[in-house]
Amino acid sequence: MHYWNKIVIEAERRKGMIFKYSIPTTVYYGSHCIDEQAQAFETLGHKAMIVTGKYSARLSGALDEVIQVLSRYDQEYIIFDQVENNPSIETVEKASRIAKNNGVNYIIGIGGGSPIDAAKAIAVLAANSEMKAIELFKNDFDRVLPIVGIPTTAGTGSEVTPYSVLLRNDLQTKVSFGNIKTFPTYAFLDGRYTESLTYNTTVNTAIDALTHVMEGYVAKRSTPITDALALEAISVFHQSMSALSTGKITLEDRERLMYVSLLGGMVIAQAGVTLAHGMGYCYTFFKDMPHGKANGLIMKGYFSYLAVHAPQKVAQILQRLGYKEVVEFTDWLEQLFGKAPQLTSEEIEQYTALTLLQKGSMANTPGEATQEIVHHLWETIN
Ligand code: NAP
Numbered sequence: 001m002h003y004w005n006k007i008v009i010e011a012e013r014r015k016g017m018i019f020k021y022s023i024p025t026t027v028y029y030g031s032h033c034i035d036e037q038a039q040a041f042e043t044l045g046h047k048a049m050i051v052t053g054k055y056s057a058r059l060s061g062a063l064d065e066v067i068q069v070l071s072r073y074d075q076e077y078i079i080f081d082q083v084e085n086n087p088s089i090e091t092v093e094k095a096s097r098i099a100k101n102n103g104v105n106y107i108i109g110i111g112g113g114s115p116i117d118a119a120k121a122i123a124v125l126a127a128n129s130e131m132k133a134i135e136l137f138k139n140d141f142d143r144v145l146p147i148v149g150i151p152t153t154a155g156t157g158s159e160v161t162p163y164s165v166l167l168r169n170d171l172q173t174k175v176s177f178g179n180i181k182t183f184p185t186y187a188f189l190d191g192r193y194t195e196s197l198t199y200n201t202t203v204n205t206a207i208d209a210l211t212h213v214m215e216g217y218v219a220k221r222s223t224p225i226t227d228a229l230a231l232e233a234i235s236v237f238h239q240s241m242s243a244l245s246t247g248k249i250t251l252e253d254r255e256r257l258m259y260v261s262l263l264g265g266m267v268i269a270q271a272g273v274t275l276a277h278g279m280g281y282c283y284t285f286f287k288d289m290p291h292g293k294a295n296g297l298i299m300k301g302y303f304s305y306l307a308v309h310a311p312q313k314v315a316q317i318l319q320r321l322g323y324k325e326v327v328e329f330t331d332w333l334e335q336l337f338g339k340a341p342q343l344t345s346e347e348i349e350q351y352t353a354l355t356l357l358q359k360g361s362m363a364n365t366p367g368e369a370t371q372e373i374v375h376h377l378w379e380t381i382n
């Protein structure tokens, strides 16, 4: 095509652009940002509930730094440190009762996605005295206590998304809720906090971040802004791929991955995730598989689908990762994670039915993700 024709088409495309971009979270990124921006906590109230998992908030150093800063500003706090990986509605209900009984005015989530997601649910329940956790999924609430997100993994980007993903034992899957009110007010990202991560969790969470960026990039709800963020994130991720393979992960890599995770959150906050996340929840629920690894294993089948339904975007992704063919990328993932678990034909039927429950992710997938396609993808991955 002639150069000028390309420019005309591009200009036409821009003229018709209609999109929204809204992230109400103030982001502080960088080493020691909590200490340097400590006054932010004072703007939220006088008593915090700090929500964490069992060990990582202490191990990472983040909890100590937050406590020091709260003490400096005469803030009271209580700690709820019982959030499990993949938080359940029972846990957030329990924590919210404690928050209400203690007159807490804001919630600080420190940890991976699990404590930060739990913090969002607790912030809603604590602000609405009669509300039951099961009602969170109606997304019909106005009052939410202010939330602070402090990630100790570089993966979910939950500190800049409105989403809270909770385990629904009754439905045998994970379900998310969230609206404009559940964006954290402040996010503090300090790559030092991820230095205590094991190699496996570093890799799992890094791939979660990468899949957010890629899924948001191909999503039907993607916009020019989320595309720009996604392409930047993929290029930055590329610089740390060999570190992820070899395990020689420096602080610089960790800061880079934290940045990728942040961009991933900003992308999915607008563009949403797609089929791969919807499918991955089955591995997590039934095979007890970490979230990022589950997404990574889905990529093999999903990329062959995307190569047909979003070929230009797949080409852009591969180029930024330094690959020519999809198989080079999926081979790299296989080196990290090994092969997907073998599923029985009954499991494939069950996983297909449960994936179809993830209606938002399905509708956001390029092309048309029908039951046949989902079934076929589960067979391909197997
Ligand atoms: P996670 O479940 O929060 O944590 C995984 C493990 O890593 C836990 O054992 C945790 O320990 C440990 N850990 C965390 N930080 C550590 C550190 N700095 N040093 C040592 N260990 C550390 O993992 P995640 O992958 O970050 O979050 C996954 C959850 O987020 C899933 O429920 C997923 O569905 C959700 N998610 C949410 C969004 C969103 O937009 N909201 C997006 C994607 C995924 P402790 O138990 O001691 O804390």
Ligand code: FE
Binding pocket: 156, 208, 212, 277, 291
């Ligand atoms: Fe995710």
